[in-house]
Amino acid sequence: MDASTEFENGQAKFDAIIAADEKIEPRDWMPDGYRKTVIRQMAQHAHSEVIGMQPEANWILRAPTLLRKAILIAKVQDEAGHGLYLYSATETLGVSRDELVGLLHEGKQKYSSIFNYPALSWADMGAIGWLVDGAAIVNQIVLQGTSYGPYSRAMVKICKEESFHARQGYSIMMALAEGSDEQKAMCQDALNRWWWPALMMFGPHDSESAHTAESMAWKIKRKTNDELRQMFIDQTVPQAHYLGMTIPDPDLVFDEETGHWTIGEIDWDEFWATIKGDGRLNRERITHKVKAWDEGRWVRDAATAYAAKQKMKPDKSA
Amino acid sequence: MTAVTTQNALATYVVRHADDNVVLGQRLAEYISRAPELEEDLAIGNLTLDHIGVADHLFTYAAKIDGCDLSGDDLVMFRSERDYTNLLLVEQRHDGFDDLIARQFLFDAYQLPFWEALSASNDETIAGIAQRAAKEARYHLRHSSMWMVRLGDGTPESHTRIQASIDRLWRFTSEMFETDALDREMVESGLGVDTSTLRETWESSVDAVLEEATLTRPQDSFQTSGGRSGMHTEYLGPMLAEMQWLQRSQPGMSW
Amino acid sequence: MSYEVPVAPGDKPHEIQFGGGGEHGFPLWEVFVRAKRGLNHTHVGSLHAPDAETAIQNARDGYTRRAEGVSVWVVPSIEIVASDDAESMFEPFEHKPYRHPTFYEIPEEVGQL
Numbered sequence: 001m002d003a004s005t006e007f008e009n010g011q012a013k014f015d016a017i018i019a020a021d022e023k024i025e026p027r028d029w030m031p032d033g034y035r036k037t038v039i040r041q042m043a044q045h046a047h048s049e050v051i052g053m054q055p056e057a058n059w060i061l062r063a064p065t066l067l068r069k070a071i072l073i074a075k076v077q078d079e080a081g082h083g084l085y086l087y088s089a090t091e092t093l094g095v096s097r098d099e100l101v102g103l104l105h106e107g108k109q110k111y112s113s114i115f116n117y118p119a120l121s122w123a124d125m126g127a128i129g130w131l132v133d134g135a136a137i138v139n140q141i142v143l144q145g146t147s148y149g150p151y152s153r154a155m156v157k158i159c160k161e162e163s164f165h166a167r168q169g170y171s172i173m174m175a176l177a178e179g180s181d182e183q184k185a186m187c188q189d190a191l192n193r194w195w196w197p198a199l200m201m202f203g204p205h206d207s208e209s210a211h212t213a214e215s216m217a218w219k220i221k222r223k224t225n226d227e228l229r230q231m232f233i234d235q236t237v238p239q240a241h242y243l244g245m246t247i248p249d250p251d252l253v254f255d256e257e258t259g260h261w262t263i264g265e266i267d268w269d270e271f272w273a274t275i276k277g278d279g280r281l282n283r284e285r286i287t288h289k290v291k292a293w294d295e296g297r298w299v300r301d302a303a304t305a306y307a308a309k310q311k312m313k314p315d316k317s318a
Numbered sequence: 319m320t321a322v323t324t325q326n327a328l329a330t331y332v333v334r335h336a337d338d339n340v341v342l343g344q345r346l347a348e349y350i351s352r353a354p355e356l357e358e359d360l361a362i363g364n365l366t367l368d369h370i371g372v373a374d375h376l377f378t379y380a381a382k383i384d385g386c387d388l389s390g391d392d393l394v395m396f397r398s399e400r401d402y403t404n405l406l407l408v409e410q411r412h413d414g415f416d417d418l419i420a421r422q423f424l425f426d427a428y429q430l431p432f433w434e435a436l437s438a439s440n441d442e443t444i445a446g447i448a449q450r451a452a453k454e455a456r457y458h459l460r461h462s463s464m465w466m467v468r469l470g471d472g473t474p475e476s477h478t479r480i481q482a483s484i485d486r487l488w489r490f491t492s493e494m495f496e497t498d499a500l501d502r503e504m505v506e507s508g509l510g511v512d513t514s515t516l517r518e519t520w521e522s523s524v525d526a527v528l529e530e531a532t533l534t535r536p537q538d539s540f541q542t543s544g545g546r547s548g549m550h551t552e553y554l555g556p557m558l559a560e561m562q563w564l565q566r567s568q569p570g571m572s573w
Numbered sequence: 574m575s576y577e578v579p580v581a582p583g584d585k586p587h588e589i590q591f592g593g594g595g596e597h598g599f600p601l602w603e604v605f606v607r608a609k610r611g612l613n614h615t616h617v618g619s620l621h622a623p624d625a626e627t628a629i630q631n632a633r634d635g636y637t638r639r640a641e642g643v644s645v646w647v648v649p650s651i652e653i654v655a656s657d658d659a660e661s662m663f664e665p666f667e668h669k670p671y672r673h674p675t676f677y678e679i680p681e682e683v684g685q686l
Contacts, residue, residue: 355599357620360638361634
């Protein structure tokens with residue numbers, strides 16, 4: 001079979017699988033663009049989980065009770081686990097985790113800008129769980145239907161595990177909202193600071209999003225940025241009201257006709273600046289990660305050396 | 319709030335062991351997101367959760383039997399440095415993975431026989447907590463022993479580093495096997511453990527791992543103690559300041 | 574989140590070089606978990622570890638945090654041998670309906686069969 005026939009057969013099979021709503025698996029033929037898009041999206045997702053450990057790890061040591069401390073540890077640990085699942089899914093496409101981590105460290109691959117915002121009070125642990133994980137879950141539930149098999153399976157596992165993340169966040173917010181004036185103020189302040197960044201997590205408007213159409217056609221993405229953002233807004237605004245808190249948007253109104261909440265304009269200059277590296281903590285997040293990686297090198301070297309020595313020993317074939 | 323201490327002897331005894339676990343858990347928590355590899359971050363998360371979890375159970379029980387008006391978290395958040403009664407070993411700082419593993423290993427090798435012995439306590443609640451903790455400690459010891467061997471018998475650099483960590487921490491090990499009047503009271507009433515009897519088990523498991531790791535047992539016989547009576551090193555205070563800050567800045571609130 | 578990061582105007586996304594740079598890391602292992610007694614071990618994902626003993630512990634710490642398993646297997650990923658060409662390998666079996674019990678019509682009076 002010559003190269004062009006192989007390409008045509010491959011493309012036809014690929015198209016048929018996508019049309020039938022079945023999954024593409026690692027050894028299947030796939031268009032280069034599809035492979036690159038899936039790798040890029042999964043890698044960004046994995047990096048985000050791992051970098052996303054930092055703002056919350058910052059508060060583990062100061063958590064107000066042992067139970068809250070344990071919950072936060074479990075959540076941050078889950079993020080490491082989700083990073084692991086997603087790197088694992090990405091590696092099925094022939095790119096190694098070390099390579100991806102290297103690209104993150106060099107700033108050549110990005111992670112979600114949300115983690116470049118600082119976690120400044122205990123209430124931020126509530127806001128991050130409720131809003132940031134809440135936004136993530138809206139997105140990830142839909143992504144369970146993504147066309148790349150390993151990504152879809154990772155999403156199913158992650159969604160199952162993450163359902164407690166948003167709930168524990170909201171439970172922190174509820175405790176604060178029912179507390180002292182100082183606690184209530186802390187709760188409102190966290191909502192004020194995390195609301196807009198959480199909305200930005202869904203990305204630019206569909207009209208500005210270069211890759212959306214292609215990703216939708218390949219069924220990598222199943223809903224557009226604006227659709228997902230609207231789902232999140234509609235579920236979250238009543239939750240804020242339940243807490244007795246105010247959404248920091250004077251233009252927020254409920255549209256009786258459509259049944260949706262409409263919001264004011266997102267600050268897209270801030271959005272793009274943060275993506276380009278000028279967010280509050282872009283440099284610190286990467287520095288933390290690179291430092292841990294560099295400081296761990298002697299440990300990884302030791303484990304590798306030990307494994308090599310064991311292989312050389314005749315009595316230990318394992 | 320008045321001084322937070324336990325009055326009841328059994329409660330005071332339970333708090334000692336809760337202190338060991340909360341302090342070590344807090345130390346381990348400092349390392350989260352800093353491990354040499356993603357998989358190890360997950361492993362350390364599990365260790366941390368186990369130590370915090372057993373501490374939580376013990377503090378809650380201590381508060382209950384003490385009959386005071388305090389919660390388990392009050393005992394954690396409102397006792398000062400001099401009232402903490404943890405072993406000095408667990409409050410020692412780690413500069414890296416070497417100190418973290420050495421500290422964990424020396425403590426795990428003691429915790430496993432300790433929890434196994436405490437599983438026979440006359441007090442059903444304590445025995446139940448100990449039985450669960452023993453299972454966790456068995457895994458902890460397996461994990462730390464595995465790393466001791468890999469670091470000891472890995473590269474020349476790792477060998478030097480882990481040997482130095484063991485040497486540095488060795489002077490805090492005898493304290494684990496010291497007993498005082500409260501220990502003896504608890505042993506006599508069948509509630510507690512005579513830790514001096516655990517030394518042999520500890521030594522044989524430590525020696526076996528050190529040997530496999532090609533490491534040398536420290537010859538320095540200098541030993542220091544005082545944790546059980548609240549005489550700490552300078553490392554505990556800053557840790558408590560951070561851990562207790564939020565509760566102390568707004569006391570009496572629900573979180 | 575999809576945590577997808579859009580390309581900022583004027584930026585160029587990095588092109589992945591397959592099998593390219595990066596440090597030489599720990600080998601990759603495939604992980605299989607038995608959820609409870611009586612069930613097969615099922616593939617759940619992969620991890621990196623320097624050796625088998627570490628891989629088993631990493632599998633426990635990474636894939637059974639919610640008591641998902643009572644036993645784990647780890648297999649070096651490079652040892653997995655996979656089939657190819659699904660058409661010739663598996664489609665021929667789709668056309669043998671007589672292997673399935675529903676192929677046969679048996680009168681009800683015959684009873685359990």
